[in-house]
Amino acid sequence: MNCICHRIVVPASLSLMAFAVSACVPAPGSAIKDEQVITAVRTVIEAQQSAWNRGDIEGFMEGYERAETTTFVSGGELTRGWQTVLDRYKQRYNSREQMGMLAFSELDIKPVAPVLALADGRWQLTRANDAPHGRFTLLFRRVNNDWRIIHDTTTSATP
Numbered sequence: 001m002n003c004i005c006h007r008i009v010v011p012a013s014l015s016l017m018a019f020a021v022s023a024c025v026p027a028p029g030s031a032i033k034d035e036q037v038i039t040a041v042r043t044v045i046e047a048q049q050s051a052w053n054r055g056d057i058e059g060f061m062e063g064y065e066r067a068e069t070t071t072f073v074s075g076g077e078l079t080r081g082w083q084t085v086l087d088r089y090k091q092r093y094n095s096r097e098q099m100g101m102l103a104f105s106e107l108d109i110k111p112v113a114p115v116l117a118l119a120d121g122r123w124q125l126t127r128a129n130d131a132p133h134g135r136f137t138l139l140f141r142r143v144n145n146d147w148r149i150i151h152d153t154t155t156s157a158t159p
Contacts, residue, residue, distance in 0.1 A: 037111040040147045041119055041140050045104055052102040057093065061086050065141060065148035073153040085152075100127035115142040123154070133157050 044063045051059030064070050064082055072079040072088070079085055093099045107121040117140040124133035139151040 034111045037117050037142075037147070038109045041109045041117050042107060044140070044147050044149075045107065045119065045121075045138075049102050049104050052099060055096050055099060057086065057089050057099075061089070063149050064152070065143060065150050067150070069150065071151045073151075075156065097128060100125040116140065117142075117147065 048060050048063040051057075051062070061082070064085060066082045068081045070080070070082045070085060072085045079088055103124050103126070105122045105124070107119060109117060109119045111117045119138040119140060120135070122133065122135055124131060134154060134156040136152065136154040138149050138153075140147045141150045
């Protein structure tokens with residue numbers, strides 16, 4: 001009798017374990033979808049860097065969702081609305097000298113839902129008299145087939 005129970009319990013427990021493990025394994029193709037999201041978000045960030053470095057603030061802002069709900073947090077301030085963020089950038093960076101050359105590095109992009117992705121990284125401006133730098137966290141949302149920033153938290157490092 002002991003042998004019969006052992007034969008029933010072991011295969012049943014192995015089946016249950018196999019089921020549990022298979023539930024933790026991503027579905028086929030999800031890694032490919034994650035890579036597609038990462039590539040798409042990286043493309044937006046790289047386009048922003050290129051636009052900034054040619055002095056095109058409007059082009060840089062194409063990376064943000066054009067909505068009143070778009071938010072930007074920096075220096076203890078919360079700015080709401082795409083147009084308000086654009087106006088803030090234009091006021092703060094009103095010349096090519098102020099804009100400098102922008103470089104992003106250490107990008108870490110993670111899909112967190114079918115229509116959301118989180119991007120962390122470093123930014124640095126290189127200007128004639130200084131080189132401000134810091135970190136950022138961006139929340140992207142897929143709208144139609146485009147990925148756009150809906151929330152931006154950017155910090156500046158102490159010089």
